[in-house]
């Protein structure tokens with residue numbers, strides 16, 4: 001058995017902003033309404049969300065013998081924003097979070113293993129069939145806000161999530177935090193596409209078909225849906241996060257240097273070689289140049 005406090009100390013030493021631990025178990029259907037979301041067609045063209053449904057609900061099917069899920073947060077609110085007409089979502093300003101968190105998670109494994117050689121864990125960030133937000137919520141790192149994002153009381157929703165799924169058992173598991181949204185619905189009201197839908201019970205869902213983030217990143221069609229109101233976003237969308245009071249008061253965690261700011265601001269006019277170079281180690285490498293041109297042209301015409 002490993003003390004949870006030791007793991008949290010090591011996570012802080014690696015540079016994570018928060019860490020919590022939950023017992024590996026199955027997520028309840030009320031907690032994670034993936035099947036309802038899929039049945040409603042809210043996954044749009046993200047066919048990968050239809051695969052490994054059982055695994056997404058139970059990390060023990062992903063990692064044999066899993067006993068605990070260690071969740072970590074890395075806050076990313078930038079110290080300033082790009083205010084030009086064509087906007088890039090803030091999460092993509094810095095280094096690709098998949099690369100950064102994975103590297104940090106491996107450092108965490110090394111540190112814990114140095115003291116506990118029997119410690120075995122697998123790191124995950126975003127792309128594996130595991131629901132990052134639900135495990136972070138179970139680990140007491142925040143609650144699921146109405147925009148469906150994990151909201152941490154200090155860092156708001158401007159935080160990336162990663163986890164270690166491990167066969168190790170810890171001495172104390174964290175307990176989930178109570179809902180902090182209350183009567184607020186600023187994110188729901190702010191969405192220009194009415195993409196945050198209130199459907200079952202108290203739950204909110206994002207209908208990806210209407211969401212700018214989905215359409216500018218995941219949608220590979222040659223044209224964007226004509227009714228999409230992007231408000232100038234050409235990669236991702238921040239609108240339902242900018243509306244959130246927890247994000248307003250969150251401290252800035254990521255400096256945006258002058259060179260990078262200028263590079264991102266000039267990107268809509270860049271040729272393919274310049275574009276590829278600028279996005280190489282950024283979360284923007286999820287899209288190709290054809291999608292980028294499509295997004296930029298759409299924002300100029302609408």
Ligand code: B12
Nearest residue numbers: 033034037089126131132149150160161204206213236237
């Ligand atoms: C698919 C996906 C998307 C899709 C769909 C988004 C969505 N809301 O599902 C698209 C492309 C639209 C997207 C957009 C974004 N994404 Co994304 N995405 C994912 C991914 C890969 C899976 C999410 C998922 O499982 N969706 C399926 C549905 C069924 O689950 P759900 O939305 O969680 O909602 C259900 C439950 O929460 C439940 N529910 C809702 N409310 C409540 C309340 C209570 C009390 C309870 C019990 C249950 C409940 O009902 C919902 C519907 O079934 C995760 C990474 C991962 N592996 O987990 C990243 C992830 C969620 N994305 C992330 C980010 C940063 C974004 C963007 C902010 C990027 C941007 N700026 O453009 C936007 C935010 C848009 C938004 N409001 O969601 C981060 C979020 C970090 C955080 N703090 O929460 C994640 C966790 C990646 C990471 N590892 O950091 N994303």
Ligand code: SF4
Nearest residue numbers: 191211212237239240
């Ligand atoms: S990311 Fe943008 S389009 Fe998608 S739900 Fe939030 S505000 Fe709406």
Ligand code: SF4
Nearest residue numbers: 145146181184187244
């Ligand atoms: S804007 Fe309000 S309802 Fe939406 S996530 Fe933030 S606190 Fe919750």
